[in-house]
Amino acid sequence: MQKRILIVDDEPAIRDMVAFALRKGDYDPVHAGDARQAQAAIADRVPDLILLDWMLPGTSGLELARRWRKDALTREVPIIMLTARGEENDRVGGLEAGVDDYVVKPFSARELLARIRAVLRRAREDDExxxxxxxxxxxxxxxxxxxxxxxxxxxxxxxxxxxxxxxxxxxxxxxxxxxxxxxxxxxxxxxxxxxxxxxxxxxxxxxxxxxxxxxxxxxxxxxxxxxxxxxxx
Known part of the structure; x- marks a missing residue:
């Protein structure tokens, strides 16, 4: 079964670009534009990994990450944060909120896929x-x-x-x-x-x-x- 990856980003163009790259990498992408849509997607099927934008309407990606790390359903789901905030304090803030890795915008599809493979590989090794x-x-x-x-x-x-x-x-x-x-x-x-x-x-x-x-x-x-x-x- 293909690994399902949830893309949480309020910009449709970004979601479409990332989803295209994921399909080329043989992943199953699912879209969400805000926290409500993300929760609905998780309720439908818990993803294997979440790509989470820092800036979201209503609730920030940082707050979502903290919430998911406290939820038994999503506690162990790897999270990669997509962010334009490349400063060290921002990256450390994301890590402290519970994300496993981060990719600074703009990023290439090749870099993103490499990060995804690395995070999923580590998760698979944990299971063994x-x-x-x-x-x-x-x-x-x-x-x-x-x-x-x-x-x-x-x-x-x-x-x-x-x-x-x-x-x-x-x-x-x-x-x-x-x-x-x-x-x-x-x-x-x-x-x-x-x-x-x-x-x-x-x-x-x-x-x-x-x-x-x-x-x-x-x-x-x-x-x-x-x-x-x-x-x-």
Missing amino acids: HGSIAVGALRIDGAAHRVYARVDDREEPVAIGPTEYRLLHFFMTHPERVYTRSQLLDHVWGGSVYVEERTVDVHIRRLRKTLEPARLDPMVQTVRGAGYRFSAAT
Whole structure:
């Protein structure tokens, strides 16, 4: 079955151009011009990936991303933000809202398809991971879920797809220090260009995810070196 990709952009010309490129790439594009249409498309069938414009009428793409990351139906759906806002603070804001990647307008169809393939490949690799436990944390790779042991019972942890990949890498490589560059290579892939500050953003989000279970100290900063994951907090 073709991967379904939801295009959320209020400019019909942009949607048509992106949809044409997606069909050429053997994807199944679905259009939405605003938040209401996007929600209707998701209710019809949850997409495999969402291309989300930053500027939308009524509700911004940033707010939509935050909303979808809190919704169990869309929490694990990868999001690529399409934006004319190329400043670092804007890109970091998008990452902190839960998007997995961003493409700055104007962009080429080739670049967009490459980003889509990379994000979908990472999501597919996540599904193939097995189960692993470190301390009070457990990942069920088959179900793509994370659990934390709290007061002698396991509680599910709501986690985004990038934080899931980062946590899985940490849990399979505990007690070792990794630089930002090494984490980018292992978690995002060496063929994808992502700034090193992206790592810091997702580390903060991962800690925030683990904070309700009081497990955020497991993600440790090693000053001048990088990050380490340790059950010995």
